[in-house]
Amino acid sequence: MPELPEVETVRLSLLPYLPGKTIQSVVIRDPHVIQEPNFERYPELLGGQSITSLERIGKQLIFVLEESYLLIHLGMTGQLTYRDPNRQDTKFHRHHKTGLQRTLQHPVDKHTHISLEFPDSTALHYRDIRKFGKWRLVDRSTNVSQHLKLGVDPLTSGFDPEFLWKGLKKSKRPVKARLLDQSFIAGLGNIYVDEALFDSGIRPGRGSHRITRKESLALAGSILKVLRLGLKNGGTTLQDFQDGEGQSGYNQECLLVYGRYGEPCPRCKKNLRRSEVGGRTSSWCAICQK
DNA sequence: ACCTCGACCTGGGCGC
């Protein structure tokens, strides 16, 4: 689920609430997603620290604490929601599948594995159905990009057509697989890669090293275009995604090719093809993408 | 050094 626009949507939605809050207690119901250090030390290490700011590199969320970085990756189904018990439930806005209210009232259920509790009785809940998410706690001296082997975030100044072209030249794998490599570009996933490749007219199976300089220029623009659109639409909600307040995104309504194989191409009307590229299901147009 | 593949999980949708 969560690619760069979804993770950024979560970050932005939590920004009004978390910075300045002090972590009073940590409730761990299922330590499955906690990587390092051992989860038993979390209450001791996190308790009493306050949250300075919230940052993001690619799909990685970074809680900047006084003495640590709390690194949270949402995996496929991770959700972070802020609960304020003083806010009213809004019964008319329940998620059609999960039943979760679209307010600040994310109730603890069997998938809510970790909660950070604050002195004002509000809390940050981590819910993750498939448990592919990961929590890590590292020292503030850590270089997060280096530590997690993350490449360039496309929404930063390090990302430009020249960087893209040079990076694409280095691999003979399919261009789609290269774009999904988080140590090259941090933040793209299956949805936005398919969308960007369609927008720039490039087949996902083309050899990465065979993408021309001119195509890289178009592709760089398309990547930014689809990511910004996703962000503007509050992320793509296929099943589970919601922001920190429980709101679904609506970018799924703007996807042109992802998951639409068999349907007519929005540009030429010939049916979109489906194939497996880099181990991921891909949707593309044999006419519009070369 | 590179790449492909399966594993890690749970749940939804579909065909029978």
Add this chain to the structure above:
DNA sequence: TGCGCCCAGGTCGAGG
């Protein structure tokens, strides 16, 4: 209604 199969936004590590 129920079972079994396939599929899903993402990494990771083992092995070729």
